[in-house]
Each structure stands twice: as C-alpha cells, then as structure tokens.
Amino acid sequence: DAGVIQSPRHEVTEMGQEVTLRCKPISGHDYLFWYRQTMMRGLELLIYFNNNVPIDDSGMPEDRFSAKMPNASFSTLKIQPSEPRDSAVYFCASTLGGRSNQPQHFGDGTRLSIL
Amino acid sequence: QKEVEQDPGPLSVPEGAIVSLNCTYSNSAFQYFMWYRQYSRKGPELLMYTYSSGNKEDGRFTAQVDKSSKYISLFIRDSQPSDSATYLCAMSKYGNKLVFGAGTILRVKS
Numbered sequence: 001d002a003g004v005i006q007s008p009r010h011e012v013t014e015m016g017q018e019v020t021l022r023c024k025p026i027s028g029h030d031y032l033f034w035y036r037q038t039m040m041r042g043l044e045l046l047i048y049f050n051n052n053v054p055i056d057d058s059g060m061p062e063d064r065f066s067a068k069m070p071n072a073s074f075s076t077l078k079i080q081p082s083e084p085r086d087s088a089v090y091f092c093a094s095t096l097g098g099r100s101n102q103p104q105h106f107g108d109g110t111r112l113s114i115l
Numbered sequence: 116q117k118e119v120e121q122d123p124g125p126l127s128v129p130e131g132a133i134v135s136l137n138c139t140y141s142n143s144a145f146q147y148f149m150w151y152r153q154y155s156r157k158g159p160e161l162l163m164y165t166y167s168s169g170n171k172e173d174g175r176f177t178a179q180v181d182k183s184s185k186y187i188s189l190f191i192r193d194s195q196p197s198d199s200a201t202y203l204c205a206m207s208k209y210g211n212k213l214v215f216g217a218g219t220i221l222r223v224k225s
Contacts, residue, residue, distance in 0.1 A: 091159075
C-alpha cells in the first residue's frame, strides 16, 4: 500500500510568493493532519480534518496560512504571502478513526525554504 | 514553559548499550502516551503506545509512564546502529490531537 504522499519534496522560493503544499492521505483514512517541524519549536500541529471537514485550526500561525481538503484523497496547505520565518519541514499525516491508539502515518515532508 | 519537555541530545552510545530516553510534561490531563521514531529526512513513525500509567514491552523496546511524576521513558536494549534516529515523545488528552516533544537525537556507534 502506498503511504502518505506529499509534494513537492523541496521548495525554495522568495519572500512574498505564494506556496502550495500538497498531500494525498492513505486511502480509507478519515483523519488528515498538517504539522510543521523546526529546530526551535519541534513538531507542531497546524490543523486537522475529519471526513474532509476542518476540526481544529488553532495551530495555524496566521491568516497567511490556509488549508483545504476538497475530497478524501487530497489536501493543500497554502502560505500567502510567504515569509522567511515560514521556512520549515511541513508534514502531512493521516489515520483511521479518532482514537489515540491509532497510529498517525506521516509522509516524508516538504522541506520549505523562503529566501 | 512547554507542555512537553524533552532533552534534544544528541545522545551517543556504543552498540549493545541500554538507552534511556525521557520526557516530562506539565498537563495532568494527558492520558495517552506515544513514542515516534524519525529517521533523517523521513516522517515520524509510531514505535510504542501506552495508555495511562504502566509499562509496555515490545521486543527490545520498553515504554514506561509515571503519571504521578508526569514522566515517561523509552528504554532500548541491545541498541543497534539502525536505532540511530530522532525519538519523539507524544501525548494527548483524548482523541488524536497530539502534542510532541522536541525529539532526542540518538546515535549508536558500531
């Protein structure tokens, strides 16, 4: 089975540009999570969806960040306009069911650099 | 103060050593505790899961939770170079909204 697929793997862009990160969750999973990982702050939950509906976006840092899940097999995280402090590795994860004992399956991340 | 504290290391040990990794937390409402392992340039993967206090063993790995002290541990016996990775503790109050520690970098030398 294919795991969580993220694209692009690397993104380098200039400050002020729009950035779109993409995620394809594992087929059949009903929860999708977006995380950001930095050396300073570790792995932080940004937002998560259940059955394509955003449930908790309290971790989204600013209005410059937005996330959508138009269907069960695709989600995007957009940053507009991007800033150098947004540089991080962004992970998408998915799981089946809402219980804590269900492992979250992570993609390999998008390494984002804002110049 | 962070909700979950974890020493970032790095922790360097010889092959075959017993490794002890730890996290402390401040929120007494946490009741689900996990350890994830993350290899370089990869996403984290679940290693161990524990509910409430107690021990859980899986092969060379043992997870311990002491809720009274707000302290969790992961022990690795007979450590191998392939165990070299970053180990992240994670916890939640309910459901699957996780709070992660910063991660401890482990290096096992052959």
